[in-house]
Structure formats: C-alpha cells, structure tokens
Amino acid sequence: MASSVVENRSFGLRLGSALFVIVWLLIAAFPFFWTLWGSFKVELDFFSILDWTDALTGPRTEQVYGSTFTSTAYEGAWIQEEFWRSVINTSLVCFFVVCTSLTIGTLGGYALSRSGFRYTFWLLIAALIFRAVPPMTLVAGYLLPFFELNMWGHLPTAVIVLVAINQPFTLWMLHSFFEKIPKDLDESAKVDGCTQFQAFRHVIIPVMWPGVITTGLFSFLLAYNDFAVTAMVLSKENQTMIPKIASFLGTTQTEGNVMFAVAASVSAVIPLFILVMFFQRQIVSGLTAGAVKG
Template identity: 55%
Template sequence: MSSRALRQPLSLRLTSNIFLAFWCIVAVFPILWITVMSFKSPVDAFDSNALNVIFGPATLAKGQGISILDIIAGIAIFWGTILVSTKTLPSMVRSYTKPGQAWFGWVIGVLVVIVGFLLVFFVILPAVLGVLNPIFGPLGKDVLGLTTEHYKTVWIDRGFSDNFQNSLIVTTGVVTLSLTVGTLAGYGLARSGSTLAFWILIVALIFRALPPSVLVSGYLPVFISSAEWLAPILGENAPTLYGKPFAVIAVLVAINQPFTIWMLRSFFQNIPSELDEAARVDGCSHFQAFRRVIMPVMWPGVITTGLFSFLLAYNDFLVTSLLLDAQNQTMVPAIVGMFNRETTTTDQVVAVAAAVSITAPLIFLVLIFQRQIVSGLTAGAVKG
C-alpha cells in the first residue's frame, strides 16, 4: 500500500484485523480444544463449563496436575524447539550438506529434533521438575489439572503404536511410489505437446472426480478372491490381496496419480525447456537429461507433491478401512472404531487423545513446510 490514494482509514483497518483475529480463533479452536480435553479426566473433559475444562478441578482433585513452574518450563521448551527447527536447523543443514543432498540432511535433522524434543520433554523435564517443585514452594504447587494417562492408555494398552506403524508403512510406500511414477509421467506430459498427452491429462481429470467408494467396490471382490485367480501364475503361495498393506499402497498411489501428475506437470512446465535442450545438445539422452539436469532443480516441486501424497495417504479413511483387516489397521479407522465402539466417557477421552496424537504430526508438517504447501495449493490454480 504505497500509494496514498489506496491508504485505508484506521477504522477499516481495525475492523479488518478484528475479523481476522476472529477467523484465527475459529480456525484453531476445535483443534486447541480437543488438545485441552485430551489431558483432562473424563469428568472435566466433557464438562459444560469451559473454565472447568481448562483448569480441570476434578483432575486436580485426583492429584494429577502441574505447577506454574512446570508450565513455564514447558512453554520454554516448546519455544526452544520452534526456534531450533526454524532458525538453527536450516542453517545447520545448509552448512553440513553438499548442495545436491540437502534433503538427506533435512530428514536426519528433523528426526534428531523430534527425538530430542521427546527425550527432553518426557524424560529429562519431569525428572528435573520433580526435584525443583518442592523447593519453590507456592510456585511449585499444582494449579492446573493435567494428566497424560489417556495417552498411555491409547499408545500402550490399546496398541495404537501398531496402528501408527501400519500408517507409517502405508504412507511411506504411497509417497515413494507415487513420486517415482508421478515425476516420470509429469515430466513426459509437460514436455510433450501431443494430443495423446492432452487426452491422458483429461482422462486423469475425470479420474480425479471419481468417488473412491466406486473404485473400492471394484477392488473388493477381486482382492478377496485373489488367492484363486493368482494361483495359476504364482502357484501355491498366491497371496490374498485383501488386508495386505502393499495392495492398499498400490490402490492409493493409483487413486492419487491423477492429482500427482497434474501438479508435477505444472511444476515441470515452470522449468524452461531450454535447460533440457541444452543437456540434449551436450549429448544426454532424454532420461539422462531428466535425471542430471531437471531433477536437481525440481526438488521444491517434488517435495510439495510428496507432501500432498503424504496427506492423502495419512488422512484416508475409506480405502484403508475397507481394504485392510484388523491386524493391519491404520490410525484413522482405528480412531473411528474407538469412537464408535466405546460408550463410557473415559473411552471417549481416550479416543480424543488418539485424535490429538494423529493431528500433532500434521501440525509440525505445516510448521515446517508451510511455504511448500501454499505453493502447492496455488500451483494448479494460478494457471487456471
């Protein structure tokens, strides 16, 4: 707003900012609230008085709470983690890795930060505070009811860690496979102006609009009886595809493929084709040009598309709940199962804790990759 003519009066700016603040509260409130609920005893969590939910008197009465000192230390560690991951981590990665391998440094760096945070927050902090709290008198007295027992119930007693593992397998598989297949196709489609390429894109657009349930009703009978029809090819140990993670990975990759190739194509189109022409003149084949010249400058696009593939696989309920059996269940269907099966409020809070556990990684993801997500959202759109 450099121009004077476009300057806005104070009242308008104020109203605009108030509305913006209101939207921020609306956006974040449900997530924040279930996080608060998950740390309270059931009586507090479902109390109709908001203050009781926040301060948790019933939880406090059971002797589970935290002191002002605890709160200050906890916030300090959170703040420290955010600082480390936004400031120190990028510069560390930049200084310790070679240019082409930055992604590897990022993977290791992020893992170290996560492990370090968990270690400090859940192991070192309680031990230190256990010593400090009695010393500080009134500051060390419990004021806020808070309990982590529901998280223990979910992760240890209910076997949520198995679901977590399954989700990890499925999402890793989907992201790797759909990026491998998708980048090749996206590059081919971006560099070919043929009518065939146009038709592939149009058909992909139609596939993008298909409800997954339509496709799943095609897979189910085939997957359930796969041991029979695979027997002539694979012999005795032909697998039943139903319930197998790799079958679900293939399905999710395919369902995600239309979106992936559209997005990657639009990223590839931003890379000038003079670049691969130059490589071709220097004697590269198409594939070599793709691998040595295009891929190194393509990482932002690949990361963005990978994020969206991750979200699709991580968030999916319909396909995983229908095609996986109980042992291979991923997190989302498991939570829905908990929510539907349990009737007591304790079990409901356990489901809330599971829901928060599944949301936390997503929040970190936005924190780290905000720019890539935004660029992904606008990549397809700006071209219309």
C-alpha cells in the same frame, strides 16, 4: 506506486479487517487448542454437564489423580489399545506411498510437459476425470477382486491403491511444475548427445526438487489422512491411525474410551501441526500451483 494504495487504506478499514481475521483465527485454531488441553483431563471434566469451565480447571481430574493434568487417556490409547501399532502402520504406508507416487508421477509428469502432441491434453483431462471419481466408489470395485486374489487386508495393497488414487493429482501438480522448468535445458542436453532419459536424469532431476518436495507433501497428506480406503481395505491388525480412531468410537459406552479417542486424535494432529509449521510455504505454493494456469 503500491505504497500509495496502502496509505489510502483508512484506519477503520484496517481495524475491521484485523477484527475479522482475529475472529477467523479463533474459529480456525481454537478447537485444536481446546482439545489438546482437554485431552489431559478425565471424561467427566472434558464433557462436563455441570459447568463448562471444568474442562479448563479439571476438578474431577484432580480428585482422581491428584493433579489437574493426567496422561491416562494417552496411556490407554497408546499402550492398552495399542495405538503405537497404527502409528507404525501409518508411517510405513505414508513412506511407501510418497516414494512410489513421486517416482512414477515424476516420470509421467515430465513426459506430459515435454511432449508437444495433442494426446497429452487428453491424458490430463482423463486424469482430471479420474480425480473426480469418489474413492468410496472405487473401494466398492476393489473388494471382490482383492478377496479373490487374496490381497485384502495387507499394507502393500493399501499402498498401491493410495498411490493410484493419488496419481491424477500428482500428475497435474508435477506437470505444472515441470512446465516452469525451461525446455531449453534438456533440449540442449539432447543436442549434446544425451538420450531423453539421460537428459532427465542429469539435467532435470537436479533442478526439480522444489516441485517434487511440494508434491510429496500432498501425497503424504493424502496417505496420512485417508479413511475411506484404509478403513475398508486393511484388516484389523494392519489398521492405520485414522480407522483405528474411528474404531475407538464404536466402544464409547465404557468410561474413558472417548478420552482414548480424544488422546489418539491429538496424537494424530501433532505431526500435521509440525508439518505445516515447517512446510507452510511449500503447501501454499502447491495449493496455488494448479490454479495459476486458471
């Protein structure tokens, strides 16, 4: 049946679709490749007043370094500006955010999907409202208490804040994944004498991994990409990658510094690139998980 629909598509329509998709792919992906290529040039080539093709051919890069490619921007960013420190900080923050938010989110999401009482509906609505609050307004609320409690500036503070901000989303996503796991599974375990926690531990945990991995990816992306919280809550030496890149921009006057930011940005995009490559299916299923229920 479906094949007849496909056959009916005219050649012109297919061509039109294909052209449209090609244009879109250019718009979507070209900036990244252009910047990756340009990050190995000197600033005067990447930002060329004379001729835009300089960014491709790199004549001034060749003049200065004897080759059309140079890794000076990367050396400057990673070694001179100590970008590696931010990379370590980001790794730590991401690791702990993902672990913590999955642990408490799984428990909460499981409970929401298995309790038939009405308050679960209102808890989900409350989570939705919390999801709507812009993080920047929350940051305004954190600063004063954090100063007074001496919590400001440390990585663990950023971790718990990010976990909390991420919870509403995590709960919704895990809730919809747990809804898909048949309730009979843990009900029968309970009939056999398990407590609710034992049923969760021995019956649900072994089958929940696809949903948990997907949710974990989104927690990771949130922690990795955050700017609002990490820029305001972390001290300079504990900065993660994104605020660090933003801080490069403040000192753009001296030549080369813009290229540091370019190199650092490319360095920060590459892990995301790899992530999408390997987990494309999970990301797509995660994006649609909230939507399938309408």
